[in-house]
Amino acid sequence: MEYSPPRPSPRCRKKKALVLSIMLFIWIFVLYSCVGPCSTGVLLDSPRDRDGAPATGERTARADLLSRLRWEDVDYYEEPAAARGAASRDLLLSDEPEPRVPEPSPMSSFSNGAGSKKLPQAIIIGVKKGGTRALLEFLRVHPDIRAVGAEPHFFDRNYDNGLEWYRDLMPKTLEGQITMEKTPSYFVTKEAPARISAMSRDTKLIVVVRDPVTRAISDYTQTLSKKPDIPSFESLTFKNRTTGLIDTSWSAIQIGIYAKHLDNWLQYFPMEQILFVSGERLISDPAGELGRVQDFLGLKRIITDKHFYFNQTKGFPCLKNCLRAVGGCHPELVSSQKFRTFPFMHYRYLNTFPNFGVGGGDLCSA
Ligand SMILES: Nc1ncnc2c1ncn2[C@@H]1O[C@H](COP(=O)(O)OS(=O)(=O)O)[C@@H](OP(=O)(O)O)[C@H]1O
Numbered sequence: 001m002e003y004s005p006p007r008p009s010p011r012c013r014k015k016k017a018l019v020l021s022i023m024l025f026i027w028i029f030v031l032y033s034c035v036g037p038c039s040t041g042v043l044l045d046s047p048r049d050r051d052g053a054p055a056t057g058e059r060t061a062r063a064d065l066l067s068r069l070r071w072e073d074v075d076y077y078e079e080p081a082a083a084r085g086a087a088s089r090d091l092l093l094s095d096e097p098e099p100r101v102p103e104p105s106p107m108s109s110f111s112n113g114a115g116s117k118k119l120p121q122a123i124i125i126g127v128k129k130g131g132t133r134a135l136l137e138f139l140r141v142h143p144d145i146r147a148v149g150a151e152p153h154f155f156d157r158n159y160d161n162g163l164e165w166y167r168d169l170m171p172k173t174l175e176g177q178i179t180m181e182k183t184p185s186y187f188v189t190k191e192a193p194a195r196i197s198a199m200s201r202d203t204k205l206i207v208v209v210r211d212p213v214t215r216a217i218s219d220y221t222q223t224l225s226k227k228p229d230i231p232s233f234e235s236l237t238f239k240n241r242t243t244g245l246i247d248t249s250w251s252a253i254q255i256g257i258y259a260k261h262l263d264n265w266l267q268y269f270p271m272e273q274i275l276f277v278s279g280e281r282l283i284s285d286p287a288g289e290l291g292r293v294q295d296f297l298g299l300k301r302i303i304t305d306k307h308f309y310f311n312q313t314k315g316f317p318c319l320k321n322c323l324r325a326v327g328g329c330h331p332e333l334v335s336s337q338k339f340r341t342f343p344f345m346h347y348r349y350l351n352t353f354p355n356f357g358v359g360g361g362d363l364c365s366a
Helices: 011-037 049-050 058-069 132-139 163-169 185-188 192-199 214-227 233-237 257-265 279-284 286-296 347-352
Strands: 122-126 145-147 178-182 205-207 238-240 274-278 308-311 317-318
Touching: 122 132, 122 185, 122 192, 122 214, 132 145, 132 178, 132 205, 132 286, 185 192, 185 257, 192 257, 205 257, 205 279, 205 286, 205 347, 233 238, 274 279, 274 286, 279 286, 279 317
Parallel strands: 122 178, 122 205, 145 178, 205 274
Antiparallel strands: 308 317
16 A cells, blocks of 8 residues: 555644745845845954955955945045035036935844944044045054945035934944044035034044145146146136235135134134144055044054055055955055046146156055
8 A cells, every 4th residue: 555645734734834934034034134234344344354364256256345335325536616615716616516425225224233323423524635535444444443435425515414314324333433434525614513513512523634735736636637628727726827826715725724714613622622634644654643543533553554555656555455444445446536647737846746746546556
């Protein structure tokens, strides 16, 4: 007689179906939970990134991940007129597109790894073309700093969206970690000091300052790369070339009148709460400047000399392990217009600023 297995009763079948649907639900839930952390760089912030270099294949995959996940909405190289709040004759920059700020993901507050989103305790408020991107990327090496990659432009352009919108843009932090962002145009935005102070009077402010002439040239070069037809730097700078009278209403010059903008900040923040980082020293002695920043933020000096090498050809310091930099050597940064030449410059500027003319190209390929 042939053996025929006992057929499950309809009740038993129902039970099985129920168990299966519960398992399916759990599986979907786990998958759903995983998307948050993966898309906000937990992978890249893992201890292994900091402590040991991953294999080349993995490196490529990670770089690829970086480009698709972390940097896709970053528009910091397309910075429009930084002096939107300031009265400036900025015909050159006025029709530039608004940079996109990543919309908070609907899933981001649901599951995004451990910790919680906090409003920034420290902000790099300026100055445009000072070296703010390099500083933020260097700081991101520190395990106690979490920073948003894109410029939120909350205190100048997106203030009406409210603090919850702003908070939601931030990465999650654990107890003791500092949340940071950088938006260089805050420094020249009249309303920014009052607004930041209203968020928290304890906010630490960092300003990367750079020789105002070099800064203006860098600013102009960025515009020139997008609008090759603009008047020459000299004709925009001088009201009268014979007398040497400068047109301070031009935004490229206006941004560099640091003392004027600083006055606004000092109405709301004491000097001890503002740290000035030298854009020049960020290139000549990055570890030294980073030491000062870490002290200012009350953090252990973890970022030191050993994190940097100097690329002589390019004239820039670079983080030794690109992947540890969490974007520091990302192709976007490497190929960005930040490292450009200054073909329009008169030779006397080239003589004054030895970095000019050698800046174009790849920052990190040693
Ligand atoms: N380590 C390192 N690597 C790369 N670039 C560095 C670094 N340190 C400072 N810089 C200078 O940063 C200048 C760009 O400044 P920002 O990042 O503030 O620009 S932006 O306002 O965000 O567009 C950019 O200016 P220009 O090269 O004159 O365009 C760089 O010279």
